[in-house]
Amino acid sequence: MQAIAHNALSLLIVQLVVIIGLSRLIGNGARWLGQPLVIAEVLAGILLGPSMLGWLAPGVMGALFPADSMPVLRMLSQLGPILFMFLIGLELDPRVLRGQGRASLFISHTSILVPFALGALAALVLHPRLSEPSVPFSSFVLFMGAAMSVTAFAVLARILSEHGLLRSKVGMLALTCAAVDDVTAWCLLAFVVSLVRASDLMHAGLTTLLALLYIGFMLGLVRPFLARLGARVANKEGLTQNVVALTLMMLLASAWATERIGIHALFGAFLFGLIVPKQGGLAEALAEKLEDVVVVLILPVFFAYSGLRTQVGLLEGASDWALCGLILLVACVGKFGGTTLAARLTGMRWREAGALGILLNTRGLIELIVLNIGLDLGVISPKLFTMMVIMALVTALMTSPLLRWMYPPEEVARDRVPLIPFIAPVEQAPFTVLMCVSQGETGTGMAVLARALTGTAGESFQFYALHLVPPAALREQEPGRGDALSALVERASGLGLQVRPLSFVSAEPALDICRTAEAKQAELILLGGHKPLVGRTPPGGTVHEVMREAGTDVAVLVDRGLERVRRVLVPLGGGEDERAVLTLARRLMRSSGAEVTVLRVTVPGRDPGPARSRALVDELFPEESGRVQFKTVSHESPEKAALEEARHGYDLMVLGMEAGGRWEDREVPTSVLVLHEPARATVTLASVS
Numbered sequence: 001m002q003a004i005a006h007n008a009l010s011l012l013i014v015q016l017v018v019i020i021g022l023s024r025l026i027g028n029g030a031r032w033l034g035q036p037l038v039i040a041e042v043l044a045g046i047l048l049g050p051s052m053l054g055w056l057a058p059g060v061m062g063a064l065f066p067a068d069s070m071p072v073l074r075m076l077s078q079l080g081p082i083l084f085m086f087l088i089g090l091e092l093d094p095r096v097l098r099g100q101g102r103a104s105l106f107i108s109h110t111s112i113l114v115p116f117a118l119g120a121l122a123a124l125v126l127h128p129r130l131s132e133p134s135v136p137f138s139s140f141v142l143f144m145g146a147a148m149s150v151t152a153f154a155v156l157a158r159i160l161s162e163h164g165l166l167r168s169k170v171g172m173l174a175l176t177c178a179a180v181d182d183v184t185a186w187c188l189l190a191f192v193v194s195l196v197r198a199s200d201l202m203h204a205g206l207t208t209l210l211a212l213l214y215i216g217f218m219l220g221l222v223r224p225f226l227a228r229l230g231a232r233v234a235n236k237e238g239l240t241q242n243v244v245a246l247t248l249m250m251l252l253a254s255a256w257a258t259e260r261i262g263i264h265a266l267f268g269a270f271l272f273g274l275i276v277p278k279q280g281g282l283a284e285a286l287a288e289k290l291e292d293v294v295v296v297l298i299l300p301v302f303f304a305y306s307g308l309r310t311q312v313g314l315l316e317g318a319s320d321w322a323l324c325g326l327i328l329l330v331a332c333v334g335k336f337g338g339t340t341l342a343a344r345l346t347g348m349r350w351r352e353a354g355a356l357g358i359l360l361n362t363r364g365l366i367e368l369i370v371l372n373i374g375l376d377l378g379v380i381s382p383k384l385f386t387m388m389v390i391m392a393l394v395t396a397l398m399t400s401p402l403l404r405w406m407y408p409p410e411e412v413a414r415d416r417v418p419l420i421p422f423i424a425p426v427e428q429a430p431f432t433v434l435m436c437v438s439q440g441e442t443g444t445g446m447a448v449l450a451r452a453l454t455g456t457a458g459e460s461f462q463f464y465a466l467h468l469v470p471p472a473a474l475r476e477q478e479p480g481r482g483d484a485l486s487a488l489v490e491r492a493s494g495l496g497l498q499v500r501p502l503s504f505v506s507a508e509p510a511l512d513i514c515r516t517a518e519a520k521q522a523e524l525i526l527l528g529g530h531k532p533l534v535g536r537t538p539p540g541g542t543v544h545e546v547m548r549e550a551g552t553d554v555a556v557l558v559d560r561g562l563e564r565v566r567r568v569l570v571p572l573g574g575g576e577d578e579r580a581v582l583t584l585a586r587r588l589m590r591s592s593g594a595e596v597t598v599l600r601v602t603v604p605g606r607d608p609g610p611a612r613s614r615a616l617v618d619e620l621f622p623e624e625s626g627r628v629q630f631k632t633v634s635h636e637s638p639e640k641a642a643l644e645e646a647r648h649g650y651d652l653m654v655l656g657m658e659a660g661g662r663w664e665d666r667e668v669p670t671s672v673l674v675l676h677e678p679a680r681a682t683v684t685l686a687s688v689s
Contacts, residue, residue, distance in 0.1 A: 011069055012076075016301070018064065022048065023300045039396050041300050042368065045307025046389075055313065065308060077305035080298040081369045082255050082269045087291060088366075089273020090283045104173055108180040110342035111360050112149050115334025116188075119148030122330045129323065130384040139196050143379045146188040147388065148334050151178040152366045152396065156359055159399060170352050170407065174359040177339070181360070183274075189370060190263040196377045197262045207262040214257060215271065222250070223275040230282035231500070239285040247276075247286060264373060306368050306389070309375065314383045324387040331391050335361040355407035362399045367392035430460035434522040435488065435499075436513055437467050443488025445559030445671060446526055449652075451495040452565035452592040463499045464520055465489060466513065468506040510545030522552060529556040529674070547676045553580065554676045562652065562671040565592050569650040569670075571599045571642035572613050577656030580677045582620050585654050589621075589628070596621075597629045599645050601638040646670050 023044040030040035047053060054061040065073070123141040131140050156178050160171045194207035229243065251272050258268030276283045315321055340357035344350065371388050374380040380388070433453065435446045443465070454461045467484045485501045492499040506512040517525050527543060547554050570585045572578050588594045598617055600610040610632045621628045635641035646653050647669050654673045 008069065008072065011066075012072060015064065015069070015073065015304075016297070019044070019048065019300045019304045020297065023303070035397060035400055039393070041303040042306070042389075042393060042396075044300070045303035045305070046310050046312075047307065048304050049307035049310055051307070051310055051312040070308075073301065073305055073308075076298070077302040078265075080294065080300075080302040081266055081372075082251075083290060083294045084299055084302075085266045085270040085369070086251050086273040087287055087294060089270045090276055090278075090287045104176050106346060107173065107339060107342045107356070108177040111151075111177050111335060111339040112181055112184050114338025114342075115148040115331065116145035118330045118334040119145040122148075122326065125326065126323065126384065130381050130387075132378065132381060135379055136195075139192060139379055142188065142192045142195070143374050146185050146192060147367065147370050147374065148331055149181060149185045149188070150363060150366050150370055151181045151185075151335070151360050152362050156362050159359070159362065159403070170355050170359070173343075174356055177356075177360055185370075189373070190258075190267045192379075193264050193373065193377065194262050196379060210261045211258070211263050211267075214261060214268075218254070218271055218275055222254075222272075223277075226275060226282070227277045230277040239282070239289065244286070244289060266369060266373070302372075303368070306372060309372070309382065310386050310389045311382060312386060312390075314386055320383070320387075324390055327387050328391045328394055331363075331395060332361055335395075351407060355403060358399055358402045358406055361395050363392040363395045430462045431524075432462040432464070432520055432522045433524045433526055434513070434517045434520060435463065435465045435526045437465060437484055437488055437528060443485065443528075444491040445557055445562040446528065447488050447491035447495060447497065447499070448562050448564065449526070449557060449673070450492065450499070451497050452588050452594065454497065454591055462520070463492070463497065464516075464522070465492075465499050465501045466516055467501070467503040468509045468512060469503065470506065470509070510542045510549060513542075513546050514549045514551070517550060517552060525550055525552060525554045527554065527556045529558040529672075551678055553584075553678070555584070556674045556676075558668070558672040558674070560668065560671040565594050565651050567650045567652075568594045568596045569599060569642070569646055569653045570596060571601060571638065571645070571653065571655050572610075573601060573638050573656075577675065577677055578613060578616055579620070581654055581656045581675050582616060584673075584675055586620055588652075588654075594651075595629070597631060597645070597650070599642060600630070600632045601641045602632065602634050603636060603638065604634055643668070 023041045026044050026047075027040040030043075048061070048065070050061070053064075120141045123137075123144040126144065127135075127137055127140050156174060160174065190211060191208065194211065197207070229246075251269060254268035254272040255265035256268070258271070259265035273283075276286065278284075315324060336357040338357075339360045340353045343353035343356045348356070368389065371380070371385055371392070375382065375385045431453070433450060435443075435450065437443045437446065446465075450463050465485050465488050485503065489499055489501055502516065504512075513525065516522075525546065527546065529543070543556060565588055568585055568588055570581060572581070582598070585596050585598075589596050598613070600613045602610060614630060617628060617630055631645070633641045633645075642653070642655070650670050652671050652673060653668075654675065657674060657676050
């Protein structure tokens with residue numbers, strides 16, 4: 001061992017290899033026995049400590065964990081709980097606590113108050129026997145109460161998942177109560193730490209005041225900033241390394257601030273994770289990036305360090321083991337008994353109430369973190385620390401077997417039904433439009449059209465403005481690229497329309513437009529066209545690729561100074577896209593009150609007549625027949641007939657791809673919106689702006 005660890009760095013590397021390897025090895029056995037992995041990691045830490053390795057092979061333990069290496073291992077072990085408490089905060093979604101009803105609130109409060117009270121009573125027996133005389137009784141009582149109130153939220157969530165209880169009544173109640181328990185217990189613990197670290201009551205009050213001010217700062221200023229950061233991550237830009245670096249710096253700053261205030265760094269990490277927005281994917285993306293590194297590499301160091309501090313040999317004689325049994329009894333009676341009785345009083349069956357009590361009696365990593373804080377502060381002695389670690393292990397180990405006995409699979413299947421309190425009301429999906437802008441001047445017309453598409457009573461809307469930056473633009477530093485969306489956003493704001501801007505670098509603009517539309521569940525992709533209808537031959541380019549790949553409707557707006565949508569012309573030529581075009585025109589009519597004129601152009605000798613188109617208009621506009629004018633024109637050139645009608649003061653002409661022809665740019669007197677349905681029609685527009 002000494003040859004391998006010839007310096008401090010190589011010794012640390014050997015320690016990490018041994019800690020991670022033993023944790024994984026025992027973890028495989030724990031999973032085979034139906035126990036969560038965290039239990040195996042705690043056991044691995046104890047096995048490496050004086051309770052096992054130091055007893056069987058003290059020379060090996062002395063070489064592997066010499067006294068002069070402990071400061072380094074201790075500091076490294078402190079990083080694991082900080083990151084893990086941040087992950088716990090990320091997992092706690094405040095929305096879970098909303099609308100839970102009086103029953104769950106009653107159970108939550110009871111599962112905190114009963115173990116806290118029993119822990120305080122046990123302190124009367126434990127303080128004179130297991131505490132140093134210098135420890136104030138008030139601090140000891142508060143610490144024991146907080147330690148007994150803790151539930152291992154992360155371990156509980158994994159147990160619920162493994163037993164298929166996440167969507168059951170018992171599972172949702174357990175998660176809610178555990179969330180409330182942990183938040184309350186950590187607030188109590190922060191208060192206890194402030195009391196212990198303060199030299200007198202005045203300093204304790206000052207610490208509490210600073211903590212409250214810091215919480216207000218985090219909620220009032222940092223949380224809105226994180227919400228804006230989360231909105232950026234929700235788009236195609238994703239969670240970049242810069243965003244991860246900024247988040248980690250803010251996390252460490254929050255931990256430092258609470259440590260400096262005097263309520264421990266873990267509280268700052270937990271609070272920061274709690275305020276990270278759970279919508280938009282920021283919390284999920286951060287957890288995905290950090291969880292493996294924290295759980296596999298850093299956190300086992302904390303377990304090993306805790307195991308090195310756990311000395312089962314300190315429990316000498318029947319009296320010490322009796323006190324250990326008393327602690328275990330108080331912990332189980334407080335959590336299991338209090339929760340079960342409270343759940344039964346709310347009307348739950350005994351099996352459900354018992355299962356809930358077993359789940360909330362789960363302890364583990366959170367309990368170890370609390371105990372290490374108490375030991376570092378000197379509130380509890382090494383002997384009491386060992387007893388409490390044994391209690392945490394036993395309560396965690398008994399959860400899965402007791403749950404299988406109390407709540408067998410047939411009971412789980414019986415209760416796995418949708419629960420009204422935990423399911424948000426089903427709302428109609430919003431009408432979503434993705435507006436793609438390359439040049440800023442085309443954005444104003446898109447904003448006007450977007451405003452005209454909204455206004456239908458009882459319907460919600462979402463508008464996204466997408467700007468794709470080609471890689472060459474970054475190299476050439478083309479001016480004005482960053483302002484491409486500003487005209488659209490400014491015009492939309494003036495119209496009272498909320499538009500969410502999205503922008504990122506793309507080497508495949510057509511595919512990225514389609515991917516973004518799919519991710520945002522857009523019902524319409526709106527592109528900007530430089531030239532109207534340059535012929536029936538597909539010109540290629542981005543428009544053609546988008547129409548070929550998109551799974552939703554695609555519309556191209558050729559803007560001729562669109563300022564309002566009051567009069568709409570819809571030329572029809574008897575094609576298959578007539579229904580889609582008329583449906584869009586109906587939306588414009590109902591949303592903005594526009595007058596719609598349907599122009600049916602027939603070609604002499606080549607058209608069966610307008611009867612089908614007239615029937616379609618009557619079908620789609622049953623209540624607006626007075627506001628829809630249906631005109632029939634016979635003309636050799638449908639394009640010229642539409643152009644002649646368009647010169648009569650229309651704001652917008654809406655047509656399908658099949659109505660396109662060979663039109664000259666200078667001939668079009670009004671703005672044109674050309675609609676394309678998926679896997680249909682021929683592309684007749686050339687370019688995108």
